[in-house]
Amino acid sequence: MDYRAMWESLGMDVKTHDLLCEALPGAFGSVYLSQDNRPEGMDYFYSVVAAIHGLRPAELVEHKKNGGKVVGTFCIHVPDEIPIAAGAIATGLCSGSQFWVPGGEKKLPVATCPLIKASLGARFDRTCPFFRLADMFVGENTCDGKKKAWEILAEDAPVHVMDIPQMKRPEDFAHWENELKGYLKKCEELTGNKVTPAKLREAIILVNKKRKALQRLASFRKLDNIPITGKDMLLVTQIAFYDDPARITEQIHKLCDELEERAKNNFSSFPKGTKRILLTGTPLSIPNWKMHHIIETSGGAVVCEEMCTGIRYYEKCVDESGSTIDEMIHNLAQRYMGGIHCACFTPNAERIDDIKRLVKEYKADGVIDLNLKFCNIYDIEGFFVERELKAAGIPVLGIETDYTDQDSEQLKTRVGAFIEMLGN
Numbered sequence: 001m002d003y004r005a006m007w008e009s010l011g012m013d014v015k016t017h018d019l020l021c022e023a024l025p026g027a028f029g030s031v032y033l034s035q036d037n038r039p040e041g042m043d044y045f046y047s048v049v050a051a052i053h054g055l056r057p058a059e060l061v062e063h064k065k066n067g068g069k070v071v072g073t074f075c076i077h078v079p080d081e082i083p084i085a086a087g088a089i090a091t092g093l094c095s096g097s098q099f100w101v102p103g104g105e106k107k108l109p110v111a112t113c114p115l116i117k118a119s120l121g122a123r124f125d126r127t128c129p130f131f132r133l134a135d136m137f138v139g140e141n142t143c144d145g146k147k148k149a150w151e152i153l154a155e156d157a158p159v160h161v162m163d164i165p166q167m168k169r170p171e172d173f174a175h176w177e178n179e180l181k182g183y184l185k186k187c188e189e190l191t192g193n194k195v196t197p198a199k200l201r202e203a204i205i206l207v208n209k210k211r212k213a214l215q216r217l218a219s220f221r222k223l224d225n226i227p228i229t230g231k232d233m234l235l236v237t238q239i240a241f242y243d244d245p246a247r248i249t250e251q252i253h254k255l256c257d258e259l260e261e262r263a264k265n266n267f268s269s270f271p272k273g274t275k276r277i278l279l280t281g282t283p284l285s286i287p288n289w290k291m292h293h294i295i296e297t298s299g300g301a302v303v304c305e306e307m308c309t310g311i312r313y314y315e316k317c318v319d320e321s322g323s324t325i326d327e328m329i330h331n332l333a334q335r336y337m338g339g340i341h342c343a344c345f346t347p348n349a350e351r352i353d354d355i356k357r358l359v360k361e362y363k364a365d366g367v368i369d370l371n372l373k374f375c376n377i378y379d380i381e382g383f384f385v386e387r388e389l390k391a392a393g394i395p396v397l398g399i400e401t402d403y404t405d406q407d408s409e410q411l412k413t414r415v416g417a418f419i420e421m422l423g424n
C-alpha cells in the first residue's frame with residue numbers, strides 16, 4: 001500500500017510523512033539496532049515500528065472501509081474489551097515524542113505534561129494517522145491536564161470523557177461500573193452493534209490472552225541471566241497498545257519460545273555484573289525510549305517497569321467467570337479500577353507495596369522513579385516512593401524529564417553515578 005497516498009486521503013500533512021520516513025530509521029536505529037544479540041523474534045516488532053505511520057493505520061483504513069469504527073484511548077483505566085465487543089478496533093493514542101509537543105503548545109500552556117501536549121499536537125497538526133482515524137476519542141479525568149485538554153480536543157473531534165473516581169471505596173466502584181455501562185452504550189451507538197454477553201466474554205478472553213503473553217515475556221526478566229533487554233520489552237509493550245491483539249499475542253509467544261532456548265543456555269543480554277533497575281512512574285508512550293536507552297548504556301538493565309507501559313498494563317487479568325453483561329462489567333470495573341494503582345488515586349499506598357514486591361520478584365538492585373515534567377500527581381507521590389523505599393533499604397533515584405534530548409548528558413551522569421553507587 002502507498003502510505004503517502006493514504007496520508008493524503010486522510011487530509012494529513014504529507015511533508016511529515018516524508019520527514020518520518022527519513023528520520024525514524026535513524027532515531028530507531030541509534031537506540032535499537034545498536035543492540036548486540038537481539039532475539040530474532042524482535043524482528044516483527046522492529047518492522048511494526050519502522051512502518052508505524054503506515055502499516056497498522058492501513059489496517060484501520062480497511063476496517064473503516066468495511067463500515068467498522070475505531071476507538072482511541074489515552075489511559076489504561078479505559079477497557080479495550082468494550083469497543084472490541086462492539087466490533088470496533090481499540091487503539092492507544094498516547095504520544096511519546098517531542099515532535100508533536102510544539103503543536104500541543106499552540107493550544108495548551110507550556111507548563112503542561114508533554115504527554116498531553118503531544119497528544120493534542122498530533123491531532124491538531126494532522127501529523128499522526130491514528131489521530132485522524134479514530135471515530136471516537138475516549139478521555140478520562142485522571143489528572144487536571146487531561147481533564148481540561150479534552151475540552152479543547154472536543155472542539156475538533158468526537159470525545160467521550162469517563163469520570164474515574166479518585167478513591168477506591170465501594171461507592172466508587174459502583175460509580176465506575178456505571179461509567180463502564182455508559183461507555184458500552186456509547187460504543188453500541190457508534191458501531192450500531194449490540195454488545196452481547198458472548199461478544200463481551202470473547203473480548204475479555206482475547207485481551208487476557210495478550211496480557212498472559214506479556215506476563216510470560218516479563219517472566220524472563222526475573223532470571224539471573226536476562227535473555228532480553230529492557231528496551232526490547234518496552235517496545236513490545238508499547239506496540240501492544242496499537243497492534244491487533246490476536247496477532248501480537250502470537251508474536252509475543254514466538255519471541256518467548258526463542259527466549260526459552262536462550263534461558264536453557266544461560267544466555268544473557270547483559271554483561272556479568274550489570275545492575276538491575278526497576279523503573280516506576282509516569283508512562284513511556286511510543287517512541288519514548290530515552291530512559292531505557294540511558295540506563296542500558298550506563299551499566300544498568302531495566303528489569304521491570306512499575307508503569308502503565310509496563311506491569312500495570314498486563315500483570316492482572318480480568319476475571320473470566322462472568323456470564324451476564326452486569327457480571328462482566330463488575331469484573332471489568334474491579335480490574336480496571338481496583339487493579340491499577342495510578343497516582344490519580346488517594347490514598348495510593350498499594351503502588352508502594354507493588355514497587356517493593358516487584359523489587360524482590362525481579363531482584364532489582366535499585367529503583368528509578370521517573371516523572372514527566374509538569375505531572376504533579378506523580379511528582380508529589382514521589383515523596384512517599386522515596387521515603388518508603390529508603391526505609392526498606394532500597395536505593396532510589398528520582399528523575400524528572402521530558403521528551404527532549406536537552407538533559408540527556410546530565411541524566412547519563414546522574415544515572416551512571418547511581419548505578420556505580422549500587423556497585424559499592
Ligand code: BJ8
Pocket residue numbers: 074075076077113114115116142143144145146282283308340342343344372374375376377378
Ligand atoms: S492510569 S498514569 S495512563 S492517568 S497525562 S497523569 S503523566 S500529567 S498518563 Fe496515566 Fe492513566 Fe494514570 Fe496510567 Fe501525569 Fe501527564 Fe496526567 Fe499522565
